[in-house]
Amino acid sequence: MVLKTLLAATAALIMVGPAAADIEIHDAYARAAMANAKAGAAFMEIRNTGDTDDRLIAAASDIAQRVELHTHISDANGVMQMVQVEEGFPIPAGDTHLLKRGGDHVMFMGLNGPMNDGDTIHVTLTFEKAGEMTLDIPVDLKRQPAAMQ
Template structure:
């Protein structure tokens, strides 16, 4: 590999690791995954941070990787069974605060994948915020990440490392 192509590859990899911004909203640590290589669905996870003085809300998402993209969460039913549900109202991001989209909780759901998602692939996702508008991000596929990678527990609260 030539120096020029090595430099380009390093710059491309670094650009995916950098946080994305739209207005006062910043997205960090985004990644996508499927449960198996042949899955027809997948999900994206990330940390949404609001550096502004006004509350905002993630109200939608879109991507050409799937036939449908929705905001989802997990809730326990009366029988103790976890169910995945569409969240019509979106996810609030308080002023000066954050909202983590994490496995087992809130997430961006890809349904009817148009292609398999392989380790290292990049998925383009447009996030729509109530006030900040649209933000297009490049999300790496990470099938090897452990459920709490990048997060730590602190007295029952999830905190970003």
Template structure:
């Protein structure tokens, strides 16, 4: 029996692991505006602890028919509008990118069920270099903007 396939698989795993370890998801939470809402959002801190820039390019979840990356921009009158960010969000090396209310966030459109306080939502975040990272995000309907999670969370 040849050990070459085993060594090749082990090498591939070792080479793939550092990129995943360079992205950390911290203090994530999800919410909908009201019980019967058709949309919701997820917010979090994305830490890139690596030496290479990365980019969040997409997200997916069974909680919604569509999941998009969104941000808010002001028009000429100062009125904020929510828009899709098709190119995603840059996550520079050695820095943190905040997904927060009133700014960049993951948008759930066409919710397939209610987002109940205390439950979790499974979301797969897709990065250019780190690949797909699946996180369990708690639903927190009481949390106010800028208020940190009580217990902290890291993936």
């Protein structure tokens, strides 16, 4: 029985372990537009160093009543809107996907309190293959978006 349990645990580790190790998060930060805002967002660089495509399919945090994956799209009149991306964001093998201001991001709606500069928030990202990854993300209200190229 012990050997059977050990073999099952090893098989599960082989299936989950390598995929999770293939996802790397870099330069993550979060912010709200102003001190009393009811919404905020998190941005980061997600690298897939593996040889299998993956997908960010969900995010969760106790900082807000709802946490969703969002992007900006232009409507027929050229007006930008934020919309939920229910299917998540593809993270191709050997590539990087940026969550950035004005683009794809993690959206916090109905904040439970202020996002103060220098605070740290806990966010769990769920990937289709790599599974869950919990991050401590700094709140940085001073950071300016990267220059448009």
